[in-house]
Amino acid sequence: MSKSARARDVTAALEFRRATKQFDPSIELPDTELDGIVAAAGLAPSSYNLQHWQVVAIREPARRVELAAAAFGQQSVADASCVLVLAADPDAWQLARERWDHLPAGKRDRLAANIEAFYAGAPQLARDEAMRSVSMFAMALMLVAAERGWQSCPYIGFDPAAVRAIAGFPPTWVVVLLVAIGHSAAAPTPRPPRRRVDGFLHRERWAPPDSAP
Numbered sequence: 001m002s003k004s005a006r007a008r009d010v011t012a013a014l015e016f017r018r019a020t021k022q023f024d025p026s027i028e029l030p031d032t033e034l035d036g037i038v039a040a041a042g043l044a045p046s047s048y049n050l051q052h053w054q055v056v057a058i059r060e061p062a063r064r065v066e067l068a069a070a071a072f073g074q075q076s077v078a079d080a081s082c083v084l085v086l087a088a089d090p091d092a093w094q095l096a097r098e099r100w101d102h103l104p105a106g107k108r109d110r111l112a113a114n115i116e117a118f119y120a121g122a123p124q125l126a127r128d129e130a131m132r133s134v135s136m137f138a139m140a141l142m143l144v145a146a147e148r149g150w151q152s153c154p155y156i157g158f159d160p161a162a163v164r165a166i167a168g169f170p171p172t173w174v175v176v177l178l179v180a181i182g183h184s185a186a187a188p189t190p191r192p193p194r195r196r197v198d199g200f201l202h203r204e205r206w207a208p209p210d211s212a213p
């Protein structure tokens with residue numbers, strides 16, 4: 001790749017993406033789109049490339065209705081073309097050897113030993129890492145969907161036990177987010193304003209607003 005190579009359209013995808021509240025239920029998400037979006041999102045970074053994400057795609061209308069009930073009745077969950085249930089595997093560090101199997105055996109074993117030493121006996125760290133990595137995957141999903149002309153919405157408003165039962169995830173995995181994908185059924189409302197950059201960007205060291213020079 002040349003030094004000047006750059007991805008040009010990420011800002012456009014960020015501007016296009018909205019947390020869409022009304023989806024057109026008549027639109028289906030084709031298999032090729034689902035696979036393409038999920039594969040591209042899989043390029044997201046993850047701690048030690050452990051790729052802690054696990055995904056169940058729910059597209060059948062009756063299953064989306066069931067999921068909407070577990071999401072406190074949010075109608076957009078029922079109306080989206082597909083809802084991805086994202087889980088994080090806090091024990092993904094135990095798969096370090098598998099993830100790095102492309103390396104020569106000696107190198108792979110040394111790296112896997114480092115990874116295991118880092119996470120073994122540190123369940124809070126392992127969970128935090130899994131949540132960080134799955135959050136990166138979720139954002140990548142929404143940006144790739146936007147690039148392909150799909151709107152999306154992330155959700156934390158759901159009953160984790162009910163969603164876990166619908167998705168069929170094992171008990172040790174954390175249900176992180178739902179991400180709905182579909183076509184908007186209405187013109188977007190004005191985007192809720194973002195803070196000014198100088199309200200949260202600090203140079204070299206954080207300072208409370210009133211002490212800024």
Ligand SMILES: Cc1cc2nc3c(=O)[nH]c(=O)nc-3n(C[C@H](O)[C@H](O)[C@H](O)COP(=O)(O)O)c2cc1C
Pocket residue numbers: 017018019020021074153154155156157158191192
């Ligand atoms: C972690 C997270 C959880 C969210 N949960 C919900 C949700 O349960 N239901 C919903 O309608 N929107 C949800 N949202 C969307 C936010 O309301 C939305 O991103 C925010 O208001 C900014 O609007 P915008 O994304 O259109 O710019 C969630 C967003 C995030 C990042």
